[in-house]
Amino acid sequence: MGYLRFKTGSSEGEARTGTLKLRHGTIRTPEFMPVATRAIVKALSSDDMAELGAQLMICNTYHLMLKPGAEVIERAGGLNIFMNWKKPLATDSGGFQAFSLGFGLEHATGKISLYFPGEHKGSRKPQKSIAKIDNNGVHFRSVYDNSKHFLTPEGSIKIQEQLGADMILVLDECTSPLSDKEYTSKSLDRTHLWAEKCLRAHDTDQALAGIIQGGHWQDLREKSAQFISSLPFDSIAIGGSLGRSKKEMHDILEWIHPYLPEDKPRHLLGIGVVEDIFEAVERGIDLFDCVTPTRMARTGYFYVRPPLGNKANKFKIKMVFERFKFDSKPLDPECNCKVCGNYSRAYISHLYNMNEIVGHYLLSYHNTHFFLNLMREIREAIDDSKFSRLKKRWGI
Amino acid sequence: MGYLRFKTGSSEGEARTGTLKLRHGTIRTPEFMPVATRAIVKALSSDDMAELGAQLMICNTYHLMLKPGAEVIERAGGLNIFMNWKKPLATDSGGFQAFSLGFGLEHATGKISLYFPGEHKGSRKPQKSIAKIDNNGVHFRSVYDNSKHFLTPEGSIKIQEQLGADMILVLDECTSPLSDKEYTSKSLDRTHLWAEKCLRAHDTDQALAGIIQGGHWQDLREKSAQFISSLPFDSIAIGGSLGRSKKEMHDILEWIHPYLPEDKPRHLLGIGVVEDIFEAVERGIDLFDCVTPTRMARTGYFYVRPPLGNKANKFKIKMVFERFKFDSKPLDPECNCKVCGNYSRAYISHLYNMNEIVGHYLLSYHNTHFFLNLMREIREAIDDSKFSRLKKRWGI
Numbered sequence: 199m200g201y202l203r204f205k206t207g208s209s210e211g212e213a214r215t216g217t218l219k220l221r222h223g224t225i226r227t228p229e230f231m232p233v234a235t236r237a238i239v240k241a242l243s244s245d246d247m248a249e250l251g252a253q254l255m256i257c258n259t260y261h262l263m264l265k266p267g268a269e270v271i272e273r274a275g276g277l278n279i280f281m282n283w284k285k286p287l288a289t290d291s292g293g294f295q296a297f298s299l300g301f302g303l304e305h306a307t308g309k310i311s312l313y314f315p316g317e318h319k320g321s322r323k324p325q326k327s328i329a330k331i332d333n334n335g336v337h338f339r340s341v342y343d344n345s346k347h348f349l350t351p352e353g354s355i356k357i358q359e360q361l362g363a364d365m366i367l368v369l370d371e372c373t374s375p376l377s378d379k380e381y382t383s384k385s386l387d388r389t390h391l392w393a394e395k396c397l398r399a400h401d402t403d404q405a406l407a408g409i410i411q412g413g414h415w416q417d418l419r420e421k422s423a424q425f426i427s428s429l430p431f432d433s434i435a436i437g438g439s440l441g442r443s444k445k446e447m448h449d450i451l452e453w454i455h456p457y458l459p460e461d462k463p464r465h466l467l468g469i470g471v472v473e474d475i476f477e478a479v480e481r482g483i484d485l486f487d488c489v490t491p492t493r494m495a496r497t498g499y500f501y502v503r504p505p506l507g508n509k510a511n512k513f514k515i516k517m518v519f520e521r522f523k524f525d526s527k528p529l530d531p532e533c534n535c536k537v538c539g540n541y542s543r544a545y546i547s548h549l550y551n552m553n554e555i556v557g558h559y560l561l562s563y564h565n566t567h568f569f570l571n572l573m574r575e576i577r578e579a580i581d582d583s584k585f586s587r588l589k590k591r592w593g594i
Numbered sequence: 595m596g597y598l599r600f601k602t603g604s605s606e607g608e609a610r611t612g613t614l615k616l617r618h619g620t621i622r623t624p625e626f627m628p629v630a631t632r633a634i635v636k637a638l639s640s641d642d643m644a645e646l647g648a649q650l651m652i653c654n655t656y657h658l659m660l661k662p663g664a665e666v667i668e669r670a671g672g673l674n675i676f677m678n679w680k681k682p683l684a685t686d687s688g689g690f691q692a693f694s695l696g697f698g699l700e701h702a703t704g705k706i707s708l709y710f711p712g713e714h715k716g717s718r719k720p721q722k723s724i725a726k727i728d729n730n731g732v733h734f735r736s737v738y739d740n741s742k743h744f745l746t747p748e749g750s751i752k753i754q755e756q757l758g759a760d761m762i763l764v765l766d767e768c769t770s771p772l773s774d775k776e777y778t779s780k781s782l783d784r785t786h787l788w789a790e791k792c793l794r795a796h797d798t799d800q801a802l803a804g805i806i807q808g809g810h811w812q813d814l815r816e817k818s819a820q821f822i823s824s825l826p827f828d829s830i831a832i833g834g835s836l837g838r839s840k841k842e843m844h845d846i847l848e849w850i851h852p853y854l855p856e857d858k859p860r861h862l863l864g865i866g867v868v869e870d871i872f873e874a875v876e877r878g879i880d881l882f883d884c885v886t887p888t889r890m891a892r893t894g895y896f897y898v899r900p901p902l903g904n905k906a907n908k909f910k911i912k913m914v915f916e917r918f919k920f921d922s923k924p925l926d927p928e929c930n931c932k933v934c935g936n937y938s939r940a941y942i943s944h945l946y947n948m949n950e951i952v953g954h955y956l957l958s959y960h961n962t963h964f965f966l967n968l969m970r971e972i973r974e975a976i977d978d979s980k981f982s983r984l985k986k987r988w989g990i
Binding site: 236237238240241242243244245265266267270273274275280281282519523524526536540541542544545548549551552554555556558559560 | 632633634636637638639640641661662663666669670671676677678915919920922932936937938940941944945947948950951952954955956
């Protein structure tokens with residue numbers, strides 16, 4: 199299989215730290231991966247990400263295969279060289295976007311619309327599906343030029359090999375939370391078939407992760423956890439609808455937990471809510487990825503730690519010029535990032551109000567620091583057997 | 595008068611170096627001031643500007659009095675604290691925007707439309723004037739909310755005192771290159787009247803610069819140079835229409851040169867073309883300001899030194915994805931900025947093509963470095979009596 203060495207470290211209940219060695223270096227888990235959608239985290243350069251101490255980022259195959267095209271990145275020498283990022287990288291399979299351009303849009307579920315590639319258009323309305331899935335793969339149209347594409351399990355692996363990240367993902371079908379059990383079950387069989395196809399197609403030393411699906415049905419999730427864990431994947435990801443409530447997400451993580459191999463890293467796909475991160479770490483998750491830090495920045499929110507941040511405000515505050523124009527305090531007086539060291543709420547709210555690029559930059563930098571710093575604290579807390587105390591201190 | 599100490603250093607012909615001491619520090623001239631329009635250089639934070647080695651920036655009073663408002667900046671403790679910029683700052687009077695919103699737009703002259711505050715709308719068409727000038731001041735409407743404002747010479751000084759920059763400018767009328775001699779002459783009397791009013795109104799230790807106007811008429815320019823030089827200004831600026839041809843700009847600078855005091859810095863307002871900078875330094879200019887580096891970045895141009903850059907291509911190249919997508923070279927192989935050290939044309943052209951914020955950032959950073967580095971070379975060349983050789987080496 200691919201190059202990946204994972205060693206668990208301290209633990210507290212199911213929560214655990216780990217050391218994950220990939221081709222471009224070794225990282226400590228649990229960790230949050232910022233999403234470098236188009237080989238760039240929105241508003242933050244690779245220099246910024248290095249300065250922020252990011253250990254691992256994930257790029258979107260759907261976007262990169264269309265723009266600039268896998269060939270451009272392959273000829274550059276792979277994503278690390280293209281982006282000038284010296285630490286590990288992951289790519290997804292392109293499948294999630296196939297989903298969000300298909301069923302996600304048709305059902306117009308809140309969670310999914312977060313990921314709609316055309317998000318800059320601000321659309322949350324259901325749109326006509328531009329993706330069709332059959333057992334061979336996903337037919338979809340490019341959001342850039344409406345051109346037709348067909349993504350197969352083998353094709354996804356091939357493209358991810360061209361992109362050249364350290365860790366890649368199998369093509370799966372991410373069902374909508376509104377799909378019924380019959381559809382989800384049939385879809386799960388396809389996802390499992392594709393997992394095997396991806397394994398057979400995989401031909402490099404990139405680490406390959408399998409994905410557990412199964413919607414919010416216990417038997418389907420257990421079946422999927424058992425099946426994916428039985429295959430020689432380097433890493434295990436948990437995908438799909440993670441429930442329509444917090445409790446459902448907890449249930450899913452608890453159902454699958456007994457089947458997960460201890461010695462493989464576990465990646466909960468697309469999760470970036472503070473409360474969820476605590477709850478998932480408590481249930482044995484090692485890796486997270488989400489666009490929330492920079493997406494929230496673009497919509498004018500900045501994250502705050504306790505005491506300003508709490509479960510009720512979801513640890514974030516809306517940047518409103520009229521509220522902050524005379525406020526000389528940093529975004530979060532408890533934060534030690536360079537933005538909070540250098541700039542006031544008055545200044546940042548003015549920049550944001552004027553839609554200045556630097557306003558987006560400063561909010562994105564602070565928010566990304568918030569998540570990476572939270573993960574550092576979680577790792578330290580587990581090492582010191584103080585994770586449950588940290589969780590309580592955050593009011594979760 | 596205000597706090598400003600200027601000492602000339604080396605010289606070569608009329609070209610000269612100088613040491614300019616202002617309240618927030620000492621800078622070396624000739625220097626180019628990046629324009630921090632709304633208390634921010636577009637796409638570049640104060641941290642970036644410090645890293646780039648900028649010595650002095652200029653902010654726009656017109657924009658700041660409207661957004662966030664002078665009171666916000668005054669209560670923050672002034673522009674330096676508001677922006678977290680520790681080195682010297684200048685502000686303009688707001689007059690230029692009164693012009694560009696008035697006659698400039700009516701005449702739709704190319705040069706002026708560069709400065710149209712609504713430039714993001716991409717409009718170069720003549721629009722109905724929303725400014726009226728009389729002897730007391732300028733009546734104008736806000737581009738932000740269409741509210742009515744009246745800017746007087748005394749009011750401009752008062753607002754600039756609230757903003758608190760190290761160096762401020764008198765309110766003047768910047769006539770259009772299409773104004774006739776009769777109008778320009780009448781306008782010049784008003785500009786001189788306002789210069790005296792500003793001197794009387796000025797009541798802080800901020801350095802105050804007078805502005806020479808007079809269009810492209812030798813007698814008017816000489817009259818203005820004589821008049822402004824006779825007043826106790828700390829610094830002399832040259833404004834207005836700098837001619838409809840290179841030759842006309844050279845003529846204007848040569849006409850006024852005999853009247854300029856040796857011991858005051860000379861600021862050529864709004865100039866940012868490489869060739870013009872060389873020609874103006876050769877004619878004794880010490881300070882420049884222009885939005886070109888970041889504006890060109892936004893429109894997708896990157897600056898290049900010789901041999902790639904030359905008079906014909908105006909030392910800039912258009913960023914076209916299809917042309918650069920397989921190009922692993924830096925923007926300019928001759929450049930020593932961090933962007934050229936870290937990122938390829940392929941990557942930057944992809945980011946620019948996708949309208950990613952970081953694409954704008956990288957181009958803005960490189961372009962600003964280009965100008966600041968050019969000025970460093972010009973200073974060194976004058977110190978070494980090699981300015982004319984440098985000018986020749988740049989093909990000018």
